[in-house]
Amino acid sequence: MSLPAAAQEALDSFEQARGWEQRARLLMQMGDRLEPLSDEQKAERNRVHGCESVVWLVAEQHEGQWRFKAGSDARLLRGLLALLLMRVQGLDSAELAGLDLREWFTQLGLERQLSPSRSNGLHAVLLRMAELVSVS
Amino acid sequence: MFQPSPWRADFPAIAALQRQHQTYLDSAATTQKPQALLDALSHYYGHGAANVHRAQHLPGALATQAFETSRDKVAAWLNAAQSRQIIFTHGATSALNLLAYGLEYRFEAGEEIAVSALEHHANLLPWQQLARRRNMRLVVLPVDEHGRIDLDQALQLIGPRTRVLAVSQLSNVLGTWQPLPALLAHARAQGALTVVDGAQGVVHGRHDVQQLGCDFYVFSSHKLYGPEGVGVLYGRPQALELLRHWQFGGEMVQLADYHSASFRPAPLGFEAGTPPIAGVIGLGATLDYLASLDALAVENHESCLHQHLLRGLADRDGVRVLGTPQAALASFVIDGVHNADIAHLLTEQGIAVRAGHHCAMPLLKGLGLEGAIRVSLGLYNDSDDLQRFFEALDQGLELLR
Numbered sequence: 001m002s003l004p005a006a007a008q009e010a011l012d013s014f015e016q017a018r019g020w021e022q023r024a025r026l027l028m029q030m031g032d033r034l035e036p037l038s039d040e041q042k043a044e045r046n047r048v049h050g051c052e053s054v055v056w057l058v059a060e061q062h063e064g065q066w067r068f069k070a071g072s073d074a075r076l077l078r079g080l081l082a083l084l085l086m087r088v089q090g091l092d093s094a095e096l097a098g099l100d101l102r103e104w105f106t107q108l109g110l111e112r113q114l115s116p117s118r119s120n121g122l123h124a125v126l127l128r129m130a131e132l133v134s135v136s
Numbered sequence: 137m138f139q140p141s142p143w144r145a146d147f148p149a150i151a152a153l154q155r156q157h158q159t160y161l162d163s164a165a166t167t168q169k170p171q172a173l174l175d176a177l178s179h180y181y182g183h184g185a186a187n188v189h190r191a192q193h194l195p196g197a198l199a200t201q202a203f204e205t206s207r208d209k210v211a212a213w214l215n216a217a218q219s220r221q222i223i224f225t226h227g228a229t230s231a232l233n234l235l236a237y238g239l240e241y242r243f244e245a246g247e248e249i250a251v252s253a254l255e256h257h258a259n260l261l262p263w264q265q266l267a268r269r270r271n272m273r274l275v276v277l278p279v280d281e282h283g284r285i286d287l288d289q290a291l292q293l294i295g296p297r298t299r300v301l302a303v304s305q306l307s308n309v310l311g312t313w314q315p316l317p318a319l320l321a322h323a324r325a326q327g328a329l330t331v332v333d334g335a336q337g338v339v340h341g342r343h344d345v346q347q348l349g350c351d352f353y354v355f356s357s358h359k360l361y362g363p364e365g366v367g368v369l370y371g372r373p374q375a376l377e378l379l380r381h382w383q384f385g386g387e388m389v390q391l392a393d394y395h396s397a398s399f400r401p402a403p404l405g406f407e408a409g410t411p412p413i414a415g416v417i418g419l420g421a422t423l424d425y426l427a428s429l430d431a432l433a434v435e436n437h438e439s440c441l442h443q444h445l446l447r448g449l450a451d452r453d454g455v456r457v458l459g460t461p462q463a464a465l466a467s468f469v470i471d472g473v474h475n476a477d478i479a480h481l482l483t484e485q486g487i488a489v490r491a492g493h494h495c496a497m498p499l500l501k502g503l504g505l506e507g508a509i510r511v512s513l514g515l516y517n518d519s520d521d522l523q524r525f526f527e528a529l530d531q532g533l534e535l536l537r
Binding site: 020021023024025028052053054073074075076077 | 477480481484492
């Protein structure tokens with residue numbers, strides 16, 4: 001399965017990034033491009049629990065395709081969310097279920113951000129995403 | 137000026153972490169272990185493990201002897217009058233739960249339990265849940281802007297209806313010593329039982345439980361450079377007699393029938409199941425090691441490093457330290473910067489500090505914060521560790537701002 005264009009572009013940038021500073025800068029740039037959530041979407045029902053930061057995840061399905069929106073009050077986490085969304089946007093449930101997101105973050109050199117012990121919440125976001133997709 | 141730690145080499149993990157470019161500044165969460173502990177564990181497992189207080193055979197006798205010797209060492213460390221005042225549990229949390237369940241029968245609806253606003257969840261939730269079970273009132277003693285229990289208000293709030301006062305000795309978030317002598321004396325005069333959570337306090341300086349005058353004192357081994365899975369509950373003899381048995385099974389039993397049983401008194405009556413034998417023996421070895429150190433030198437070292445930490449934080453724009461830390465640690469937030477972001481960048485640079493609510497959600501919420509960064513020190517830290525932390529902090533802030 002080929003990568004969506006935006007994801008391929010992000011992967012290229014991360015592969016070229018040297019050192020933690022460049023990776024952090026890239027993450028912040030990615031985060032800035034995240035589509036903002038409306039106040040209505042920043043509701044308790046969209047909160048992802050299990051994160052030390054405030055994270056929202058909104059999932060909608062149009063004609064079988066998933067559209068996600070996400071936001072956080074933490075900048076670097078917004079970057080991680082942006083990287084996640086560009087990989088999963090527009091997939092259907094079967095494609096999502098077959099997708100190894102750990103592999104995606106490993107390709108980006110960000111696999112450590114997925115550890116369950118990390119308090120940043122990406123792990124919790126993935127669990128929440130799987131839950132949202134599986135119940136519908 | 138470089139301030140070395142004369143004890144750094146006694147902790148092999150510090151060098152191992154350094155080889156992985158990790159600077160460990162999270163000792164309030166758990167500590168690295170001295171070689172003496174590693175040797176004791178290896179000796180115990182390498183020379184014949186056995187269960188304690190059961191077997192008549194030689195390995196059993198040796199294990200029991202080593203286990204009971206650790207009890208003597210803990211009693212000596214706390215200056216308890218007798219070793220049988222020391223109960224081994226599976227951690228500080230389980231010691232506090234033992235108290236909340238073991239004392240429950242004594243309380244009636246409408247009576248009060250007092251805790252402070254800065255308690256770790258381990259010394260809040262067992263009492264909160266006990267209050268809910270018994271329809272009691274949980275009274276929360278407020279904390280002043282320095283991070284100390286407000287004594288004037290506390291003395292008003294602790295009254296004849298107060299049955300238990302449970303407070304921390306040293307705050308795990310604010311690094312402040314609490315005004316225990318006045319609080320404990322007042323609570324006892326009101327007829328309340330007093331419980332001190334020494335999880336952080338026991339690590340810094342020596343504390344004399346008899347002088348402190350509390351009914352119960354609790355700490356966990358792993359924060360005191362010992363193994364995990366071991367907690368200590370000290371009790372005054374009269375206070376221990378009040379405890380009902382909580383967990384059942386194993387050698388806590390005196391006589392058992394199908395339909396009834398009788399149980400041993402403290403300490404064994406409260407050590408149901410097989411205890412963490414190696415861990416208890418390891419804690420004994422750790423205490424031997426700690427007792428061999430020059431206590432004054434340790435205190436000076438920790439206090440100098442702590443001053444260094446506070447100075448460095450004060451020197452930086454926008455850094456706001458929570459309360460007025462007196463020992464061991466400091467928590468802070470940075471204006472306009474999310475603590476998760478700074479934590480992320482410190483992690484990227486190999487600085488191991490803790491970010492978040494530090495198991496004290498109501499306290500952080502009361503301060504209007506989602507979380508904070510905590511830097512905490514052990515006796516193996518040196519000034520280079522702090523220097524690396526400050527450089528990483530500056531780099532991170534430069535990137536974020």
